[in-house]
Amino acid sequence: MNVLIVHAHPEPQSFCASMCSVATEVLQAQGHTVVVSDLYRQGFNPVASADDFGTRKNPDYLTYALEQRSAYEAGSIDPQIRDEIEKVKACDLLILSFPLFWFSVPAMMKGWIDRVFISGIFYGGKRIYAQGGMRGKKAMLALTLGGREDMLSAGGVHGELAAMLKPLTQGTLGYVGMDVLPTFAAWHVPYLKPEARAALMEQWRAHLAPGFEGAEPLKLPDLTLYDDAFRRKG
Amino acid sequence: MNVLIVHAHPEPQSFCASMCSVATEVLQAQGHTVVVSDLYRQGFNPVASADDFGTRKNPDYLTYALEQRSAYEAGSIDPQIRDEIEKVKACDLLILSFPLFWFSVPAMMKGWIDRVFISGIFYGGKRIYAQGGMRGKKAMLALTLGGREDMLSAGGVHGELAAMLKPLTQGTLGYVGMDVLPTFAAWHVPYLKPEARAALMEQWRAHLAPGFEGAEPLKLPDLTLYDDAFRRKG
Numbered sequence: 001m002n003v004l005i006v007h008a009h010p011e012p013q014s015f016c017a018s019m020c021s022v023a024t025e026v027l028q029a030q031g032h033t034v035v036v037s038d039l040y041r042q043g044f045n046p047v048a049s050a051d052d053f054g055t056r057k058n059p060d061y062l063t064y065a066l067e068q069r070s071a072y073e074a075g076s077i078d079p080q081i082r083d084e085i086e087k088v089k090a091c092d093l094l095i096l097s098f099p100l101f102w103f104s105v106p107a108m109m110k111g112w113i114d115r116v117f118i119s120g121i122f123y124g125g126k127r128i129y130a131q132g133g134m135r136g137k138k139a140m141l142a143l144t145l146g147g148r149e150d151m152l153s154a155g156g157v158h159g160e161l162a163a164m165l166k167p168l169t170q171g172t173l174g175y176v177g178m179d180v181l182p183t184f185a186a187w188h189v190p191y192l193k194p195e196a197r198a199a200l201m202e203q204w205r206a207h208l209a210p211g212f213e214g215a216e217p218l219k220l221p222d223l224t225l226y227d228d229a230f231r232r233k234g
Numbered sequence: 235m236n237v238l239i240v241h242a243h244p245e246p247q248s249f250c251a252s253m254c255s256v257a258t259e260v261l262q263a264q265g266h267t268v269v270v271s272d273l274y275r276q277g278f279n280p281v282a283s284a285d286d287f288g289t290r291k292n293p294d295y296l297t298y299a300l301e302q303r304s305a306y307e308a309g310s311i312d313p314q315i316r317d318e319i320e321k322v323k324a325c326d327l328l329i330l331s332f333p334l335f336w337f338s339v340p341a342m343m344k345g346w347i348d349r350v351f352i353s354g355i356f357y358g359g360k361r362i363y364a365q366g367g368m369r370g371k372k373a374m375l376a377l378t379l380g381g382r383e384d385m386l387s388a389g390g391v392h393g394e395l396a397a398m399l400k401p402l403t404q405g406t407l408g409y410v411g412m413d414v415l416p417t418f419a420a421w422h423v424p425y426l427k428p429e430a431r432a433a434l435m436e437q438w439r440a441h442l443a444p445g446f447e448g449a450e451p452l453k454l455p456d457l458t459l460y461d462d463a464f465r466r467k468g
Contacts, residue, residue: 010283010284010298011284011296011297011298046280046342046345047341047342048244048340050244061245063245063424064245101347101348102344102347102351102405102406102409103405104338104344104405105344106282106348107280107281107341107342107347107348108341110336110338110339110340110341110344111341111342111344113336113341114336114340129391150464150465151464155466156466157363157455157460158405158455159404159455163397164400164401164405166337166393166400167337167398167401170392170393172336175336190297221392221393223391225391226391230382230385230391231384232391
């Protein structure tokens with residue numbers, strides 16, 4: 001597989017950054033090709049704005065999604081965005097590597113999604129979920145967090161982690177047609193002693209054991225239940 | 235009330251921007267004081283990084299939340315962040331005004347949350363939900379989106395909007411102790427004819443009718459069910 005790891009953590013020595021390095025090593029050892037977009041290191045700009053487009057279809061009023069589509073087709077989209085789009089197009093598996101900030105991705109990674117997952121080739125009209133533009137590719141979240149697993153579970157104080165991640169798993173990766181593999185959550189990282197951190201890294205290696213890409217993906221909404229305007233049938 | 239509207243939309247003429255203006259007018263007419271943080275206009279930097287801190291408690295390894303707390307206390311946090319923190323502290327009601335990007339806030343607003351909702355005065359240890367640092371304040375989401383209400387409902391293709399917003403409502407605003415008022419969602423905005431847009435704006439005014447701040451807030455997790463380490467009792 002061609003694997004793209006998009007990584008966003010403000011501390012280069014973080015456990016999250018080590019997970020990214022370990023994933024690269026493990027996946028390469030399995031014969032996969034790995035490309036890493038380290039957004040902080042690249043100085044990626046996360047702000048979606050009119051500046052993303054060299055020429056504008058409508059210079060008087062910005063409809064961001066429409067300009068994404070036309071600027072990409074015209075070749076006038078910000079080269080920083082274009083390069084990331086080409087990396088996603090070339091990959092078979094996309095891994096998002098990040099620390100959980102406010103039960104979501106850091107702004108740096110949200111901006112990568114906002115700017116790179118463009119209308120047109122990623123999605124558009126009826127081309128979502130099983131019909132999404134990126135169908136055939138796989139995706140996975142690999143995140144670090146301070147909380148313990150019991151705090152983000154059914155009956156836990158915050159409820160289930162999977163529910164908090166729904167905008168990312170279903171609403172972003174699944175939305176564009178990717179098969180969403182099981183999330184790897186590295187729990188309680190800032191509070192772990194070295195031995196526990198080492199054990200956690202072994203869990204991450206085990207999560208990526210040969211054949212991991214064959215795991216059952218997240219169940220996405222069944223488009224056959226809806227008509228062409230996404231109205232429920234029957 | 236002192237009302238803080240934090241607004242993030244890349245198009246100054248958007249319906250979302252008009253909602254922000256209308257809210258300002260309506261709330262001032264009710265005798266409230268309104269402050270607007272227009273993040274795109276302010277050129278707000280959404281990237282949480284080591285650059286946010288003039289002096290570092292630990293210059294060798296960035297634990298962002300710990301540095302937030304100590305830099306704020308030491309008066310060495312980025313003045314752009316400090317100013318926003320003071321606005322939140324001074325408000326009785328916080329309104330987040332934004333277009334829904336990938337079932338969440340745009341990166342610009344996510345970065346405002348990442349950088350401004352600092353450890354220490356907003357939350358910390360057991361100070362979350364009903365014990366959160368911002369208890370006594372209210373909050374509301376006011377968002378625009380392309381989808382129709384039936385697409386984001388029980389049985390709809392994407393499931394319920396409230397579930398997609400959980401990281402923001404419960405996981406951010408509620409987490410720091412704010413009472414989260416009912417969300418206003420302006421559905422299907424890009425596809426509406428002028429008359430329908432005008433009717434939608436009237437719905438927004440009605441949402442803000444006198445006494446709106448007394449609406450039943452979102453039910454948050456009940457901390458009495460958990461011990462001091464957030465483990466479920468009994």
